[in-house]
Amino acid sequence: MGDEYRRPPAPGGDELVDWVEEALRHLPKEKAPVDLHSRVMQAISQFNAPPATNLLLRMPLTALYKICALSLALISLLGCAGFYFYSRRLGIAPLVWIWERGGKALMEYAAEKTAYWQEAGSLILWRWTQTGLDLWQRSAFHITNWWHWWRENLVWVGAMTVSGLLATALLLCLLDRLAMRRNESNA
Amino acid sequence: MTLAVQMAEEVLVERARRGEMEAYGLLVERYQDKLYNFILRLVGHRDDAADIAQETFVRAYQALPRLRDNGAFATWLFRIAANLARTAWRRRRRLSTVELDAVMPVAQITSQAGALGLTETGESVEAVVEKQERYRCITKAVSDLPPIYKEPVLLRYVAGLSYEQIAEVLQIPCRTVETRLYRARQILRQSCEDMRSW
Numbered sequence: 001m002g003d004e005y006r007r008p009p010a011p012g013g014d015e016l017v018d019w020v021e022e023a024l025r026h027l028p029k030e031k032a033p034v035d036l037h038s039r040v041m042q043a044i045s046q047f048n049a050p051p052a053t054n055l056l057l058r059m060p061l062t063a064l065y066k067i068c069a070l071s072l073a074l075i076s077l078l079g080c081a082g083f084y085f086y087s088r089r090l091g092i093a094p095l096v097w098i099w100e101r102g103g104k105a106l107m108e109y110a111a112e113k114t115a116y117w118q119e120a121g122s123l124i125l126w127r128w129t130q131t132g133l134d135l136w137q138r139s140a141f142h143i144t145n146w147w148h149w150w151r152e153n154l155v156w157v158g159a160m161t162v163s164g165l166l167a168t169a170l171l172l173c174l175l176d177r178l179a180m181r182r183n184e185s186n187a
Numbered sequence: 188m189t190l191a192v193q194m195a196e197e198v199l200v201e202r203a204r205r206g207e208m209e210a211y212g213l214l215v216e217r218y219q220d221k222l223y224n225f226i227l228r229l230v231g232h233r234d235d236a237a238d239i240a241q242e243t244f245v246r247a248y249q250a251l252p253r254l255r256d257n258g259a260f261a262t263w264l265f266r267i268a269a270n271l272a273r274t275a276w277r278r279r280r281r282l283s284t285v286e287l288d289a290v291m292p293v294a295q296i297t298s299q300a301g302a303l304g305l306t307e308t309g310e311s312v313e314a315v316v317e318k319q320e321r322y323r324c325i326t327k328a329v330s331d332l333p334p335i336y337k338e339p340v341l342l343r344y345v346a347g348l349s350y351e352q353i354a355e356v357l358q359i360p361c362r363t364v365e366t367r368l369y370r371a372r373q374i375l376r377q378s379c380e381d382m383r384s385w
Contacts, residue, residue, distance in 0.1 A: 020375045023325040024344040032223035033237045040215050040244040044208060 200257040328378035336371035
């Protein structure tokens with residue numbers, strides 16, 4: 001833009017578009033109300049706590065929930081301290097006492113369950129593969145006795161269908177949740 | 188926006204995220220004029236614009252921990268403002284009609300003479316009248332634009348955002364922003380022609 005004033009061109013033609021562009025760049029602007037800043041700061045200061053960076057505290061918890069959580073934490077802390085000092089007074093090492101009374105059994109139980117689920121998991125995987133292969137082979141070799149095959153494999157085919165549907169539903173839920181989070185952050 | 192300013196803004200956002208109100212105060216100070224003008228031209232009412240601007244800043248502060256990219260604070264702020272302004276506009280069910288006098292007193296226009304290359308001393312009465320007429324014309328034309336064109340125009344020329352930032356605020360492709368701005372200018376041109384031909 002030059003230093004000298006250029007009279008706006010007559011209506012029509014691309015020059016007017018340039019004039020429109022120029023006029024838009026100099027659209028009249030107002031100052032924000034003088035009290036806007038103080039109003040915002042006052043509104044913000046009414047919050048009990050500043051925005052938290054901690055992942056857990058980012059959840060929109062009300063003050064009541066926060067009080068409950070803090071109370072529980074305090075009670076747990078007091079309980080732990082009480083147990084520690086009481087066991088020391090009785091002459092028992094607290095960690096040994098916990099291990100002897102509950103820890104050992106709990107670990108054994110956990111190991112047993114882990115082994116069970118490992119076995120069950122591998123069985124399920126094996127059946128998935130076998131059923132899939134069986135289906136492919138039979139369709140490939142044009143086996144006509146489908147009724148027999150269905151009766152034999154009904155449970156596994158049903159399980160595959162249901163688990164597939166569940167997995168799809170779970171995936172959709174996750175995607176939905178992700179979209180919601182995205183919308184929340186956009187808002 | 189220069190890199191230094193952008194970095195300073197990111198630092199301010201991070202500090203505000205940690206709960207430093209002074210840092211957020213600086214951000215409010217930085218954006219309040221642009222945001223207010225943007226909302227004012229969308230809703231067409233000063234009190235509403237001030238309320239929505241306040242609400243925007245408060246909501247942004249509350250949701251600050253959810254902001255993923257500190258550098259995108261401006262676009263995020265204008266997105267919140269645009270959403271709130273749209274809601275307010277729908278609630279009121281009236282069109283935005285900001286007349287020139289409602290936006291800027293004549294005295295302020297005269298003081299902005301330099302903006303269009305006019306010197307304070309060499310300004311004739313005709314030039315001032317012509318300028319007033321142009322402001323009135325363009326302001327009226329902008330306020331009459333359909334929302335899909337008005338929003339990019341205001342974000343570009345009032346808020347001073349780049350095409351990429353506008354695309355992010357309106358969640359449309361950059362190419363669409365360019366197209367809408369081009370069409371908006373065509374509409375404004377036609378409106379000005381119509382007004383001048385009276």
